[in-house]
Amino acid sequence: MTDSMITAKFNQLPSITELLSIEPFRSIAVESGHETSLRIARRSLEEIRRRLSTGEATGEREGLKTLASRTAEGFYRSEKSARTTRVINATGVIVHTNLGRSALSDDAIEALKIASGYCNLEYDLIEGTRGKRGAGAEALLCSLTRAEAAVMVNNCAAAAFLVLRVFAQGKDVIISRGELVEIGGDFRVPDVLAESGAKLKEVGTTNRTKIADYEAAISDTTGLLMRVHPSNYRVIGFTESPTNAELATLAKENNLLFFEDAGSGAIVDLSDFGLDEPAIASSIADGVDIVAFSGDKLLGGIQAGLIVGRRDLIEAVRRHPLYRALRVDKLSYAAIEATLMSYAKGRHLEEIPTLKMLAYDAEAIRVRAEELSGKFSKDVSEGIRIEIVEGESVIGGGAGPDVKPKTWLFAVFVSGRSAEEIDAFFRSRATPVIGRISADRYLLDLRTVPENNEAELLSAIESLAVHEF
Numbered sequence: 001m002t003d004s005m006i007t008a009k010f011n012q013l014p015s016i017t018e019l020l021s022i023e024p025f026r027s028i029a030v031e032s033g034h035e036t037s038l039r040i041a042r043r044s045l046e047e048i049r050r051r052l053s054t055g056e057a058t059g060e061r062e063g064l065k066t067l068a069s070r071t072a073e074g075f076y077r078s079e080k081s082a083r084t085t086r087v088i089n090a091t092g093v094i095v096h097t098n099l100g101r102s103a104l105s106d107d108a109i110e111a112l113k114i115a116s117g118y119c120n121l122e123y124d125l126i127e128g129t130r131g132k133r134g135a136g137a138e139a140l141l142c143s144l145t146r147a148e149a150a151v152m153v154n155n156c157a158a159a160a161f162l163v164l165r166v167f168a169q170g171k172d173v174i175i176s177r178g179e180l181v182e183i184g185g186d187f188r189v190p191d192v193l194a195e196s197g198a199k200l201k202e203v204g205t206t207n208r209t210k211i212a213d214y215e216a217a218i219s220d221t222t223g224l225l226m227r228v229h230p231s232n233y234r235v236i237g238f239t240e241s242p243t244n245a246e247l248a249t250l251a252k253e254n255n256l257l258f259f260e261d262a263g264s265g266a267i268v269d270l271s272d273f274g275l276d277e278p279a280i281a282s283s284i285a286d287g288v289d290i291v292a293f294s295g296d297k298l299l300g301g302i303q304a305g306l307i308v309g310r311r312d313l314i315e316a317v318r319r320h321p322l323y324r325a326l327r328v329d330k331l332s333y334a335a336i337e338a339t340l341m342s343y344a345k346g347r348h349l350e351e352i353p354t355l356k357m358l359a360y361d362a363e364a365i366r367v368r369a370e371e372l373s374g375k376f377s378k379d380v381s382e383g384i385r386i387e388i389v390e391g392e393s394v395i396g397g398g399a400g401p402d403v404k405p406k407t408w409l410f411a412v413f414v415s416g417r418s419a420e421e422i423d424a425f426f427r428s429r430a431t432p433v434i435g436r437i438s439a440d441r442y443l444l445d446l447r448t449v450p451e452n453n454e455a456e457l458l459s460a461i462e463s464l465a466v467h468e469f
């Protein structure tokens with residue numbers, strides 16, 4: 001196409017003003033403001049210009065106007081779907097990073113509401129003076145982990161970065177080769193170390209690292225010994241690594257610090273559920289100087305990086321200028337505090353959704369699935385078949401990659417439709433339902449669906465019968 005032909009086509013395009021006076025631009029302006037409508041009108045025209053010049057689109061005035069409207073509808077739908085929406089997690093992945101990791105407890109949700117107005121974030125109600133930010137959550141952390149002191153930052157990545165920056169900038173950090181892991185695609189231990197200004201000193205091999213390897217690597221330039229929980233990665237078979245107690249002793253003998261990035265970590269022993277996450281209190285008891293872990297993995301709270309350990313060290317972290325940049329807001333403190341209260345009262349397995357789902361017995365899930373299927377089987381029309389099948393749930397969030405709790409699932413079949421089409425239907429609901437596809441079957445796992453979401457799940461299944469694919 002020659003330039004003059006393209007220009008002739010472009011001349012047929014409606015103007016921005018014209019578009020803004022028709023649908024869907026008028027409704028978009030009402031719903032999301034004039035600027036949004038204007039931006040989408042510009043984007044649509046840009047897209048149509050591109051298509052005209054490649055020959056993907058043709059047409060005259062009215063046709064192009066309709067095309068602009070349709071293009072805008074697609075853009076707006078996609079933009080709206082990116083805004084925060086509640087979803088029903090029927091994937092069976094308990095700590096689902098893409099779906100917001102842990103669902104909060106009722107108490108934590110209530111605490112968020114309370115803290116959303118004015119609250120005593122940094123105000124001492126007894127003295128009427130400025131108080132200490134986060135003192136409530138930190139005192140609970142100390143009780144639960146038996147650490148001398150605690151401090152909270154934005155997430156565990158920030159916690160690890162800050163600890164390394166404060167105690168190992170310009171120094172060597174000795175770490176086992178088997179622990180130089182990447183977690184969740186964007187947390188790579190060697191990169192975090194480099195950014196903090198520390199120098200990585202790898203010891204041992206991927207599968208075996210001995211205490212003597214650490215010992216031999218210690219020099220005048222050593223800043224600290226670091227251990228990283230491998231989280232989503234497991235080396236099995238011929239493996240060896242020193243215990244925390246051995247590393248703590250070695251650190252002490254050499255006047256060094258020992259820091260553990262526990263990743264998910266666990267406030268209580270989760271071995272009953274097959275998990276070998278480091279219990280934070282054991283690390284402290286074994287003499288680890290500083291431990292960092294996540295607030296929204298198996299702890300079951302909100303995004304945060306919890307740092308516990310020796311008082312003088314925690315104080316040094318708090319005094320560092322970077323702490324100010326990485327600290328958390330009042331909502332995070334409120335939610336973590338309420339979550340920790342459940343542990344303090346020994347009510348964590350009943351009150352914290354993440355732990356409740358973890359402890360959920362497969363037989364109880366089967367009974368619930370049977371009961372639920374009794375409610376819709378009469379109404380689901382011909383061509384739709386729902387089976388209850390055995391399967392496995394997933395812990396998620398990088399914890400227990402080899403732990404797959406047994407579960408029972410709804411397998412949903414629609415004649416003539418693929419699992420992907422069924423998946424798209426469930427995702428397009430007003431409250432989207434997120435399931436998973438395995439071996440060409442669309443699956444819903446009740447393990448991660450709270451009881452108060454059941455009615456919505458039922459109505460989604462029922463509307464499958466009247467849906468036109």
Ligand SMILES: *Cc1c(COP(=O)(O)O)cnc(C)c1O
Nearest residue numbers: 155156157229231263264294398
């Ligand atoms: C998950 C994880 C992190 C990152 O934690 P965030 O809270 O997501 O920042 C860091 N280290 C380990 C070992 C982890 O498992």
